[in-house]
Amino acid sequence: MAVSPSLKAGLAMGVAALAAALFAPLLASEAPLLASVKGGLCSPALSAYPGAAWAVCPSQSSIDWRARPLPEGASILLSAPVPFDPEATNLDAVLISPGRGHYLGTDPLGRDVLSRVIHGFPVALLVGGLATMLSLMIGILAGGTAGLARSWVDLQLTRLMDLVACFPTLILALALAAAATRPGLGSLVAAIGLTRWSGIARFFRSEVLRQKGLTYIDAAHAAGAGRPRLLLRHLLPNSLAPILVTASFSVGQAILLESGMSFLGVGVPPGTASWGGILAEAQNQITPAWWLVLFPSVALFLTVLACNLLADGLRECADPRRSRLG
C-alpha cells in the first residue's frame, strides 16, 4: 500500500520536532559541546542530561563559559550551534534584530530568541503529549465504560461528557490552572488533560457501541472474558487506528491550548521558555519587535501542522475511502 504524502510529511516534521525537543540542550546552550579543562576532555552541554555525570568538567560550576578570556586551563573545542542559554539575560544586547551572532534576534532582556524557540520544543511536546495521554486515559475509560455498561450508567456518563463539552476549553483550562495549589508543568498538564477528554470519550463510546454487536466480541464473551478484559484486550486494540488519529490531532490542539495559556501568563511557570511566553513578551513591547512575534508563531504553526498531517495521514491509511473526499 502506498504511504500517503501527508503521512510522510507529518512523520518527517514530527520526527524533526521530536529531535529538536530531545537535543535542545545540545543545540542551544552556552556550555560548549566539547571543552578541555586542565588537560582533560569533557562535555558540559551533554552533562545537562540526567545520567550523564561522566561528561561534567572538573569544577564546571565555577566556569563562566561566556567570559573572555576563559579561566586558566579551560578552552572551548566545539561550542553548541546556538551558544546561548534560553534564560541567560544580557542587558547589553536588548532587542537586537536578527542577524549575525543572534540569528533570530534577542528579547527585551537580551535573551537569544533562537535558543528560547528551541527550548520551547521540549516544553510544548511534553505538555501536549502528557496532556493528550491523560485525556486519552480518562476518555477511553469513560467512553468504554459507557459503551459496555447498563443503560443507566451509560446515560449518566454521556451526560457528564456533554456537560464537560459545554465549557469552552480555554475557559475551563484557565479556571483549572488557577485552581491548582502548586502552579507548574504538572498542573498545566492536568488542566489541559482534564478539559479535553470528553471528545475522546464520546468517540470511543460510539466505537464500542459499533463493535459490541460483532461476532468476535460475542466469542470472547462466551469464552469467559469479563468487561475489563473485553475493553482492554479486544475493543481497545481493535479501535487503535482511529484512536491514534484522534491522539495525534489532539496533541496539536493541546499544544495550541498550552501556548495560548502561556501567552496569557497562566501556562508554563516563569523561568521556562515557551512559545506562548515569547509571544506575550512581544505583545508587551512599546517598540515593536517583529522577530518576537514571527519565529515562535512559526514554530507553533509547524508543530501543529505536523500533528494535523500525521492525523490525516494515519486516517488515510486506516480508511482510504473516506479521506478521498476530505
Add this chain to the structure above:
Amino acid sequence: MRGYLFRRILSVFPTLLGITLVTFLLLEILPGREMALSGAGESNLPSPETLVRLRQTYHLDEPILTRYGQWLLRLCRWDLGESLLDHRPVTSTLRQTAARTLSLNLLALSLALAISIPLGTRWAVTAGSMRDRVGTVFLYLLYAFPGFAAALILQYLFAVRWRLLPLQGVSSLPAAAPLLQKTWDLASHLVLPVVCLAYGSLAYLARFTRASVLEGLHSPYVDAARARGVDERVLIWKHAFRNAVVPLVTLLAALVPALLGGSVLVETIFSWPGMGRLYFESLLNRDYPVVLALTVVTALLTLAGSLLADILYCIADPRVEPEQGFHGRLS
C-alpha cells in the same frame, strides 16, 4: 419529530444543573478567597478577626450544599451578586460585556460564513483542478496556524507597521464626536478583532463545505438531475449545496465554544472590553462572583447553541431522529 424535540429540550435541564454544580465546585477549590474578599495584598495580610468577619459576611462557614443551594436560588432570580473589585452588580457588567462579545462573535461568524461557503462550494465544483489543489493546501496550512499568533502578526502589520487601523480598544474619539465619525471609528476598531476571530473557523468551515458539497455532487440524485438536463448552477446550489447545509448547521453549534474560548485571547490582545477579557481579568484578580457568572453564562450559551442546532437539524431534515442528540452525531 415532535416527541424527539420535546425529549431533547427536557434533556437540557440535567445538563443545566450539572453546569452550575461543576462551576460552583470549581470555584470552591480556587485558592485565596478570603484574601480576595478582604482586598488584601501580599503586603497587608488581613488580621484573623477580619477573616472571621469576612467568613461570616459571605457565609463561608456554612456547609457547601447550603451555599450551593443559596447561590442556585439567586441564580434563578438572575441575581449574580456584585463584583469584589468595583462593587457593581455582576448582571449589569455582564449585560455590557456580553453585548460586546456577542456582536464581535456574530460579526466574525457571518464573515467566516460569507467567505467560506462560496469558496468551499467553488472549490468543490472545480475539484481536482490546479486551483482547487492550491486552495486546499492553503486552507490546510491556514487551519494549522494558531489564531492568536495570527492576531499578533496582523496587529503588528496593520496597526504598528502601516498604521492603517487602530491598535486596540473600542474607540479613540471623545464622546462628543459626531455620530458618523464615531461609527467609522467603531468600524475601524472592529476590523482586526473580527478578522482574527473569524480566521480560526474560516478554514474549518471552508474545508467542511468543500467536502460536503463534493460528496453531494458525486451522489446519484445529482447524477439523475443532471441526466434530466437540470442547469449546472441549479445542480450546485439547489441540490448539492442544499444537502450540505444540514451538517453545516450542526457544525455552527460546535463552533460556539471555540469562538467563546477564542474571545478570551482575541479580546485580551485587542483590549476589547468583552466577556473574554473580563473573565481572564476576574480570574487573575480572584473576583469570584464575576468568574462564577461568566463561566455559567458561557456554558449556557454553548448549551443553547447545541440545542438550537438540534432543533434546526430536525427542521432541515425531519427524517433524522438522532438518538444521542447533537453530540452523538459529531463524533
